[in-house]
Amino acid sequence: MSTMENLYLLVPLAPLVGAIIAGLFGNIVGRTFSHCITILLVAVSFVASVFIYQDVMAGNTFNGTVYQWLNLGDTRLEVGFLIDHLTVLMMLVVTFVSLMVHIYTIGYMADDAGYQRFFSYISLFTFSMLMLVMSNNFLQLFFGWEAVGLVSYLLIGFWYTRPTAIYANLKAFLVNRVGDFGFLLGIGLILMVFGTLDYAEVFANVSKYASDVAPIPGVSWNVITAICILLFIGAMGKSAQFPLHVWLPDSMEGPTPISALIHAATMVTAGIFMVARMSPLFELSDTALSFVMVTGAITALFMGFLGIIQNDIKRVVAYSTLSQLGYMTVALGASAYSVAIFHLMTHAFFKALLFLAAGSVIIAMHHVQDIRHMGGLRKYMPITWITFLIGSLALIGTPFLSGFYSKDSIIEAVALSHLPGSGFAYFAVLAGVFVTAFYSFRLYFLVFHGKEHFGQAHHDSHGATNDSHDDHHHGLAPGQKPHETPWVVWLPLVLLAIPSMIIGYLVIEPMLFGNYFSDSIFVDHELHPSMAEMKHEFHGPLAMTLHGLTSLPFWLALAGVAMAWVFYLKTPNIPEMIRQKFSWIYTLFDNKYYFDSFNDWFFASGARKVSGMLWKFGDIKLIDGLVVNGSARMVGFFSSVLRHIQTGYIYHYAFAMIIGVFLLLTIHTWFE
Secondary structure, three states, X not given: OOHHHHHHHHHHHHHHHHHHHHHHHHHHHHHHHHHHHHHHHHHHHHHHHHHHHHHHHOOOOEEEEEEEEEEEOOEEEEEEEEEOHHHHHHHHHXXXXXXXXXXXXXXXXXXXXXXXXXXXXXXHHHHHHHHHHHEOEHHHHHHHHHHHHHHHHHHHOOOOOOHHHHHHHHHHHHHHHHHHHHHHHHHHHHHHHHOOOEHHHHHHHHHHHOOOEOOXXXXXXXXXXXXXXXXXXXXXXXXXXXXOXXXXXXXXXXXXXXXXXHHHHOHHHHHHHHHHHOHHHHOOOHHHHHHHHHHHHHHHHHHHHHHOOOOEHHHHHHHHHHXXXXXXXHHHHOOOHHHHHHHHHHHHHHHHHHHHHHHHHHHHOOOOOEHHHOOOHHHXXXXXXXXXXXXXXXXXXXXXXXXXXXXXXXXXXXXXXXXXXXXXXXXXXXXXXXXXXXXXXXXXXXXXXXXXXXXXXXXXXXXXXOOOOOOXXXXXXXXXOOOOOOHHHHHHHHHHHHHHHHHHHHHHHHHHHOOOOOOOOOOOOOOOOHHHHHHHHOOOHHHHHHHHOOOHHHHHHHHHHHHHHHHHHHOOHHHHHHHHHOHHHHHHHHOHHHHHHHHHHHHHHHHHHHHHHHHHHHHHHHHHHHHHHHHHHHHHHHHHHHHHHOOOOHHHHHHHHHHHHHHHXXXXXXXX
């Protein structure tokens, strides 16, 4: 193998080695060695990704088999890498955010008994995600896909003594199984139609099957449409799109570092990456693209509404993740795949920043997460305050910050789309700008400004969960003041704040309008001209920023911030008045549109009732009653009849023989 191929192997295998050492030998080597080795090996993975990025930018891409697992007839099942511009961007984002989370974990999990286990899990998570993004075939993609699902199950339920954590990780696992069933059917259909699982071979032959009907009994769908929708159902589960979004807010039961890792750069973005990678397939189906766009639009707007009423600091950020994933999905539906990946990258930095900053606040507040018990933290936590502000400004799309360039590009791409559903999607992403600004700065003002509500000896969290592994009361003692967290906690915040500010300005031109994705993303500009029209209108990031200052999204964001300031700092009685006036809307939002109630009633309760019926009828009556006991009773009946014949007297047997001969002669005579 060449030096570069060894480097490709090093990227995913380094975190795997760290996971094995910390997981199997953590108690032997101790806490310090466990965190040192896992951080070192993730850093090695990041540095190797940087070298690979430089090599790819020099024009060297790679698509080859690393290991052939087995042959099934003419089908080869392989482990292989596809290293191109899309892959290497994902590798950089995943390894950098993972490295920041690893460093941050030293401070956040310092008092936790499962310290080494946690480091093992997050390194294993990093390995799984890297195998997913580096794959060159659907088999390895599915391996990575399932592996991140499994490790997220372990991480969400990390504090396994808490019933809420066990419920949350089971919920995440089961909801993802629903999406993964569709995903597996899509991969099976690809193998059935194309006879291969290799990306390059599938993409090269896709036009041959563009007008074929799917081999699905009872329907006359186009085969490419069927494949794309089935694959996207997988993305709906992994990237938490409506209606498979219900697992993500509950995943806040996991420790804050993993909230950042799952919701920023890794698991939830896997679906976005997958659809972008499958662009040669999706470009041939306007039906699938419309389905993707409308699903994303519903998620972007309606999940944003739920962020407005949340009082748990982590859940507000979680609902903003749902909304932003909706934005990325809308971009995919508008054939603006590069814009979706661009927003994925910028979002990874500022969302990881917001989650880790929220964790810093939770540490300072002694594990209180209810934002109504905070306020005025700005003067006590200056580093956390400024980094949280930068993350919030990037999230709402403030000009010059990274979120502005990616978010405005999505809105522009949707405005230029002519697909069915684009009108609703455009309204949703525009309205979402105002909603995002409102709930983001509601959170910011309630936490960092206004009156101090901590240290008042109240422990009732009003439904907010405590990010801790025990059930004791938390919070600052009366008169106690919070203080800035240790450097291992705030250093990752600063390092994430830097790209949150500048990365959008620096890379928008080559990434969206240059040839950066020319080898990895395919767009039919004649059928879907959004990106071509945007390129024509683009005159550099500075001109875009100046134009943005006069655009509708900027004023909507400003209005959202202003309304949050009025409602929560100047006249804080207004929200309560509105809540009482529109109590039915508040109840609807508070119950999360009753999705959880419906799922519990229909799926969970329904499954229990069906199981009960199958048990009572199938198990007790049919199997035990008829088959097992029935066969025993039948044998007993025949035995009881035969027992009367077996008397032991010779003349009875002789008489039976005479009767038998008589019957045989009668039958013989009768039929002659």
